[in-house]
Amino acid sequence: MKRNNVNRVLLNDFLGADYADYTDSFVSRKLHLEYSYLHCNPCNPRNPRLKFSYILIFFLLCFFPLHAQDPIPSCPLISKVTANCDTxxxxxxxxxxxxxxxxxxxxxxxxxxxxxxxxxxxxxxxxxxxxxxxxxxxxxxxxxxxxxxxxxxxxxxxxxxxxxxxxxxxxxxxxxxxxxxxxxxxxxxxxxxxxxxxxxxxxxxxxxxxxxxxxxxxxxxxxxxxxxxxxxxxxxxxxxxxxxxxxxxxxxxxxxxxxxxxxxxxxxxxxxxxxxxxxxxxxxxxxxxxxxxxxxxxxxxxxxxxxxxxxxxxxxxxxxxxxxxxxxxxxxxxxxxxxxxxxxx
The missing domain is CATH 3.40.50.1110 (SGNH hydrolase)
Known part of the structure; x- marks a missing residue:
């Protein structure tokens, strides 16, 4: 970081204030894009929000069983005799x-x-x-x-x-x-x-x-x-x-x-x-x-x-x-x- 700052000072002295302003603007935009990609892109695996979602889904799958619209019986009731249905x-x-x-x-x-x-x-x-x-x-x-x-x-x-x-x-x-x-x-x-x-x-x-x-x-x-x-x-x-x-x-x-x-x-x-x-x-x-x-x-x-x-x-x-x-x-x-x-x- 210090080396980068020294280089910036030398370039400022050599090229003048306009280049320094341009460099500061370029660096700011780069940092903004990196922050946006990290925190706002939903597909980025390093996104903290996405990580939290994965953890929440895993927690729900572990502690809450899945059900269809009607629960499936664990075993058929063989002792039950079905009645004849009238057509x-x-x-x-x-x-x-x-x-x-x-x-x-x-x-x-x-x-x-x-x-x-x-x-x-x-x-x-x-x-x-x-x-x-x-x-x-x-x-x-x-x-x-x-x-x-x-x-x-x-x-x-x-x-x-x-x-x-x-x-x-x-x-x-x-x-x-x-x-x-x-x-x-x-x-x-x-x-x-x-x-x-x-x-x-x-x-x-x-x-x-x-x-x-x-x-x-x-x-x-x-x-x-x-x-x-x-x-x-x-x-x-x-x-x-x-x-x-x-x-x-x-x-x-x-x-x-x-x-x-x-x-x-x-x-x-x-x-x-x-x-x-x-x-x-x-x-x-x-x-x-x-x-x-x-x-x-x-x-x-x-x-x-x-x-x-x-x-x-x-x-x-x-x-x-x-x-x-x-x-x-x-x-x-x-x-x-x-x-x-x-x-x-």
Whole structure:
């Protein structure tokens, strides 16, 4: 330091006062920059503030444990058993579904099919929703069902069995049957009959035909298809937003008599063809289907099941009251299954 001062004095004498002032200014700036770098630069490891920060962080890490948002348990609680969680679907089923009764078939019934509705397009969803609201107590509106068909409906036991059971389950149900003996699909294509159906303001229309069509020995699938199309078009013109549900016939026999011998009976082979035509028409035109024929045994066993259980009348076409009650219960069961499928999703 002394040597530097001597040098400064000699230079001052030799160069004069201006150089001395310049030197003092240069040294001052240098000292200022060194001080700033040491004390103000946060990246300088010699910065005292940075050293203090490092010491503070180390102290905190040593004496305070780290935690996430929720502390992680030191070991799993193996003794605890997790409870089953209800999904929205199970909650919906618990509150909205209804109990589906088991059907007591006569002991002679064999090779039964699935008793269910076919509705791949969800045609009946508006109807199911009205039932759901009624069942849950969110609606007090009466739900109106109109069931049209042939003599099986005209006898009233089948539709009234189904209607009574639906009323007991859901409440305000109006189930109106409009059956005509010997009716074909075209029997209801008269404008006055379409008007009578529309005047009831139905939420669902059920069509039950096929027995009389299939009893014609000159049965023609194309003609049958066209007859169904005519009826459905007229109904949709008058009731554009009302879903249609078609049911297939239960099965019947042909009768024969040779000369003066007793009348003999054989299974009507055209019933299965008519049922296939009805299902194809429904699939092509957006109708739901309840295939009773298949549910009670189909081509192989439907007629045999009814006959062996002694539920058919002597004409082998119509049924005893117990037979129609069973058919009404089967229809009711199929409706409940489809309803539960709707509210279960």
């Amino acid at each position: 929205l679907r199970s909650y919906s089923q618990r509150t909205d579904t209804v109990a589906v009764p088991q059907i007591a078939f006569p002991s002679g019934f064999q090779q039964l099919g699935e008793n269910e509705l076919t509705d791949s397009l969800g045609i009946l969803n508006p109807f199911w929703e009205k039932l759901r609201l009624l069942h849950a107590g969110f609606s007090t509106d009466t739900i109106r069902i109109v069931h049209i068909g042939d003599s099986h409906i005209r006898g009233r036991i089948l539709p009234r069995t189904t209607g009574t059971l639906l009323t007991e389950t859901f409440g305000a149900i109006s189930y109106t049957d409009m059956g005509i003996n010997g009716a074909f699909c075209t029997t209801f294509t008269r404008p006055d009959r379409i008007s009578d159906i529309a005047a009831l303001h139905p939420d669902l229309v059920i069509l039950s035909f096929g027995t009389n069509e299939s009893h014609n020995r000159r049965y023609n699938t194309l003609l049958h298809y066209r007859q169904m199309d005519e009826l459905v078009r007229m109904l949709r013109d008058s009731l554009p937003n009302v879903p249609l549900l078609m049911t297939t016939p239960p099965g019947s026999y042909d009768s024969f008599r040779k000369s003066r011998r007793r009348r003999t009976y054989s299974i009507n082979p055209r019933t299965a063809i008519a049922v296939e035509t009805m299902r194809r028409f429904a699939d092509d035109n957006g109708l739901a289907v309840w295939d009773m024929y298949e549910a009670v045994g189909g081509r192989q066993r439907a007629c045999l099941n009814w006959q062996e259980a002694k539920l058919m009348r002597p004409d082998h076409v119509h049924y005893l009251p117990e037979g129609y009650v069973l058919q009404g219960e089967l229809f009711y069961q199929a409706l409940l299954k489809a309803y539960n499928d709707y509210v279960g999703y």
